[in-house]
Structure formats: structure tokens, C-alpha cells
Amino acid sequence: MTTAYRWELTKLRYQKRTYLGLGAAVLVPIIFAVAVSLRNGGPDDVAFGRYIHQTGFAIPLVLLLFGSIWMFPLITALVAGDIVASEDHNGTLKTILTRSLERGQIYGGKLLAVFTYTVAAIFLNGLTAVIAGGIVSGFNPLTSLSGTVVQPGRALLLIGGSLLVYLMPMLAIACIGLLLSTVTRNSAAAVVGTLMFSLLVQLVAILPGLGGAKPYLLSTQFDAWQGLLREPVDWQPIAHAAWVSPLYAVPALIAAYLVFLRRDVAGG
Amino acid sequence: MAQVPVEVRGLVKRYGDLVAVDHVDLTIEEGDVYGYLGPNGAGKTTSLRMMLGLIRPTAGSVRLFGRDPQLSVKALEGVAGFVEAPRFYPYLSARRNLELVAAFDGGDAPSRIDDALATVELTGRAGDKIGGYSHGMRQRLGIAGALLRNPRLLLLDEPATGLDPAGMRDMRALIRRLADGGMTVVLSSHIMAEVEELCNKVAIVRSGRIAYEGAISELKRTAGSGYRLRTTDDDRALAVCAAQPGVEDARLAHDGIHMNAEEAVAADLSIALVESGVGIVEMVRESATLEDLFFRLTEDEQAVAV
Numbered sequence A: 001m002t003t004a005y006r007w008e009l010t011k012l013r014y015q016k017r018t019y020l021g022l023g024a025a026v027l028v029p030i031i032f033a034v035a036v037s038l039r040n041g042g043p044d045d046v047a048f049g050r051y052i053h054q055t056g057f058a059i060p061l062v063l064l065l066f067g068s069i070w071m072f073p074l075i076t077a078l079v080a081g082d083i084v085a086s087e088d089h090n091g092t093l094k095t096i097l098t099r100s101l102e103r104g105q106i107y108g109g110k111l112l113a114v115f116t117y118t119v120a121a122i123f124l125n126g127l128t129a130v131i132a133g134g135i136v137s138g139f140n141p142l143t144s145l146s147g148t149v150v151q152p153g154r155a156l157l158l159i160g161g162s163l164l165v166y167l168m169p170m171l172a173i174a175c176i177g178l179l180l181s182t183v184t185r186n187s188a189a190a191v192v193g194t195l196m197f198s199l200l201v202q203l204v205a206i207l208p209g210l211g212g213a214k215p216y217l218l219s220t221q222f223d224a225w226q227g228l229l230r231e232p233v234d235w236q237p238i239a240h241a242a243w244v245s246p247l248y249a250v251p252a253l254i255a256a257y258l259v260f261l262r263r264d265v266a267g268g
Numbered sequence B: 001m002a003q004v005p006v007e008v009r010g011l012v013k014r015y016g017d018l019v020a021v022d023h024v025d026l027t028i029e030e031g032d033v034y035g036y037l038g039p040n041g042a043g044k045t046t047s048l049r050m051m052l053g054l055i056r057p058t059a060g061s062v063r064l065f066g067r068d069p070q071l072s073v074k075a076l077e078g079v080a081g082f083v084e085a086p087r088f089y090p091y092l093s094a095r096r097n098l099e100l101v102a103a104f105d106g107g108d109a110p111s112r113i114d115d116a117l118a119t120v121e122l123t124g125r126a127g128d129k130i131g132g133y134s135h136g137m138r139q140r141l142g143i144a145g146a147l148l149r150n151p152r153l154l155l156l157d158e159p160a161t162g163l164d165p166a167g168m169r170d171m172r173a174l175i176r177r178l179a180d181g182g183m184t185v186v187l188s189s190h191i192m193a194e195v196e197e198l199c200n201k202v203a204i205v206r207s208g209r210i211a212y213e214g215a216i217s218e219l220k221r222t223a224g225s226g227y228r229l230r231t232t233d234d235d236r237a238l239a240v241c242a243a244q245p246g247v248e249d250a251r252l253a254h255d256g257i258h259m260n261a262e263e264a265v266a267a268d269l270s271i272a273l274v275e276s277g278v279g280i281v282e283m284v285r286e287s288a289t290l291e292d293l294f295f296r297l298t299e300d301e302q303a304v305a306v
């Protein structure tokens, strides 16, 4: 599987969409930071929105809030939705499936490559946001959601932790993308489908009368990291996300695995 | 116990109502250069896909050296090949594509890359992206990719189709060379001459079913042998032919008299002709070409039932 994984990463390195996704993950924080430096106001109605002029550490957190709507799902879907479908498009499945690696190993390599890309996108985004934010607003103490002051060192640590927590629902989205890529065999359909899924879940969350379902929706898990920014840390939403996110990810992975293992490779 | 390279039993593949492969049985022995001959849509590619484990048979089984390719790619050990046009990653160079498949092969496959590129004469273009490769170059790269596995059995699906005449000639020469090196080769084709030139055994398929299987020489023998005769007096010769026991189906055409006859009968006929005062200008053996047999077998419904 390490062979398959290594070569999946090589393939990603040679494909434009990888750079499109990672480029967006880097560019968005820079553009946001520039916009912050040019204007006085801010998104006061969201958490940390009012602090973006006081400290750069607020900027990655605001991006996490907005990014869950479509930016991060899109960045993930761009690669996750393509990883199997592009093999169908190029007709290369027959090329790699007639060598000495089992289908399961190739699937595993693809899954790990998608996860690697997703982690890279999130952390590149966070890192760029901290640096760009620090440059325009200073590396000043951050005000936590409980109103306490968080020193820069600890703020950095909490941001890193938030990115990790954020990755739980993100990787679930990646798994959905992989499933759609495997089932549709069409990159565009899988990318759009993944994005639609993520938007639909958010739509369900705001429907009246479905309040009871809200804790179990994937979109809710995108806010779990906020528990880290309370004093004391509220672990409940994080623990919740840690088991709800796999509820989405694991069935998608198993379904994709079975389809990939059993499917006919004709055409191409 | 030595296992035969390919043993196919009762292989069936259905696509809805269409039976693409219909109860195919094949046994391919070590050292065979086996032609899998049939018109477009006969089910050649579908059969090869099942042999390579790419698609699941509806029924029946494939064994490669005794192992089932449906269960594990381990069955492909010592086996290489491709179906339809070989495909590679267009955004990678030829060499990197080969590095990728060699890594997937494991073992010492990576060390064979240079040799394989040289064998298919692509060394000079190995650094180019596949995106810019011609069909012929891709076809050759496909063979190079197969050679990395150091195969004992090579499965090729119409490897010369779509190539220009020179490319076709080179491809056949290459296959000839590999077969002479002791490789067992299965070659699907819709081109008679190709199979006649390269193969010692042939299966003729039509609508998913095998119409004939056996040695090419055997096939030609069963088809009977004919003679073409040119004489000083064709009308008189025709009468002699008609009277000669064992001569069948004698008919006059623009290029002489055609007939079916055994060798001994033909010898007797030549004496009879001379005794009747007919001079023999030309008497040529005309064995049915594979092409004739092929059309007889694939167009004639009754032949399929044989």
C-alpha cells in the first residue's frame, strides 16, 4: 500500500487541480488579510469577527467559520472527487489493476493520498492565515469565546488544535468525495456532488422542525473546534464530532471500497 | 505439476440481453502463439478482460497457470498484457509511467525499464509526456510496460490495429521475436493475415462463441485442398475432369479450371489429361486461405454449430 500511496502522491504532484486546491487554500487567507488591512469594519456577528483588527490569530478562526460553507468542501472535493474518476477518464485503471498490487491496496493508497492532500490544504490554509493575519493585525493576544485573554503562544496551539478538530468533518467530506468518485466514475459529477452534499446538509440544519437532527449533521461538526476556544476547554462538542464524523466517513469508505473491489473495469 | 498458461472453461459474459462471450473454452499451452480471431464485436476484448481479472465473468472460469485472476492479482504473476489501446497517465512522461507500473509490479521490474524501452525503440522519446504520443508509440509503450513483468504469458488485444503499414510490420516482428524467445502469446485479431503469419494455433470466434479451435495447419487441412488448372484446351480438360473419379466441383473460371481433389487424384488426373491429348500449362495447388475459412466459419450459421 505504501507503493500505491507514494505513486498517488506523485500523480497529485503532476496534476493541475492539486495546485488549484492548495493554491486556493493559500490565497484565500492572503486575500482576506489584505481586505482586513484595507477596511475598518469586520464581520461582527460571527465569533472572532470583531477581533480581526486586534490580532492576526482571529483570522484563521474566522476563515474556519466561513470556509465550512463551501470553500473547504470544494477544495477537498476537487481532489477526492477526481482520484478514481480520473483513472476512468484516462482509462488507466486497467493499466494499474493488471500489475502486482491488489485492488484493495490501490484503493488504500488513493484514500491515504486524499487524506494527505486534505490535511495539507487545511494546515497550509491555517499557517498562511496566521502569518498573513499577524502581518496585518499583529501577533497580539486573542480573546477567547469565554472572554478571557489567550497569550500568543497558547493561541497558536489552540489554532493548531482547532485545525485538527476541523479535520474530522473535513475528512468525512473527503470520504464522500471518494465514494462519489468511485461510483460516478466522472470527476465533475463527483466534485459537484460532494459540494451539493455538503450544502444540503447545511440546508437541513436550518430547516424548521429538524432541530433534533442538528447535533448529528456533519455541518454541525464543523463548529466543534470552538470548544477549544473556551475557558475552560469544552471537550463535549469535540468528543461528539469524533464519533459523528466517522458515522459519515466509514459507511462511505466501506461502500467505495466494495464498489472499487468488485466493479468491472471495461472501457478505456 | 506444470500448469498450462491459460485454461478457460465455460466462460460467459452477459451485458443485459447481449451475450458478449458465450461459453468459451480455451486451452493454451506453453509456447503457443495463439490467435484469437474474430470480427469486431465478437467478444475478444471481453474475453481478454476476464482473463486479466478486469471484469467478472457471468459464469465459467479462467485459470492462468492454475490460478484464478478473479481472486487475486497473484494469478497475474508471469502474465502481462493489455486490452484495447494501452493507456497511461498523459501528464507523466513515458519513463515515469513505466516507473509507476514497475513499482506496482515490485521485484526487479524497475531494472528492466531501459531494456524494455530499447526493445520497443522508444528510448529517445522516453522523456516526453504521453499526452503527445502517437497511437503507434503508445502501442509500443504498452508492450514495454508488459515486458517489465518479464512475462511467460503475454496477452495482447489487437496490438497492430490502427497502426500504419510500417508500424504493423514492426509490431508483428516484435511479437515474432518475443514468441521466438519462448514466450507464450495470446493475440486477438480481426486480421487473418496477421494470425496466419504469427500464430500456430487459432480460435475463431463469432458472436461470443468459438466456431473453430485448433492448429492452423489442421484448419487448412479440414478445409480440403483445391487445384487450379490451365491447359491447352480447357473445354476438353473440363470433360476429362468430370469423368475422373475423385475430382469434385470442377468449374471453369477466367483463370483456369478450379476443382477439389486429393493429391493422388490430382496425379491420376494429370495422366488422364495427357492421354486425352490435353497439354498441361499450369497445375497449382490452392489451399484455402485462412481468410476463406474465416468467412465460411463466421458467416455461415451452420458452421458455428460444429
Ligand SMILES: Nc1ncnc2c1ncn2[C@@H]1O[C@H](COP(=O)(O)OP(=O)(O)O)[C@@H](O)[C@H]1O
Binding pocket: A266, A267, B015, B018, B019, B020, B038, B039, B040, B041, B042, B043, B044, B045, B046, B047
Ligand atoms: N461494458 C460493456 N457494456 C455493454 N456491452 C458491452 C461492453 N463491452 C462490450 N460489450 C459488447 O459486447 C460485445 C463484444 O465486445 P468486445 O469484446 O469488445 O468485442 P471485440 O473485442 O471482439 O471487438 C459487443 O457487442 C459489445 O458491444
Ligand SMILES: [Mg+2]
Binding pocket: B041, B044, B045, B046, B084, B157, B158
Ligand atoms: Mg476488441
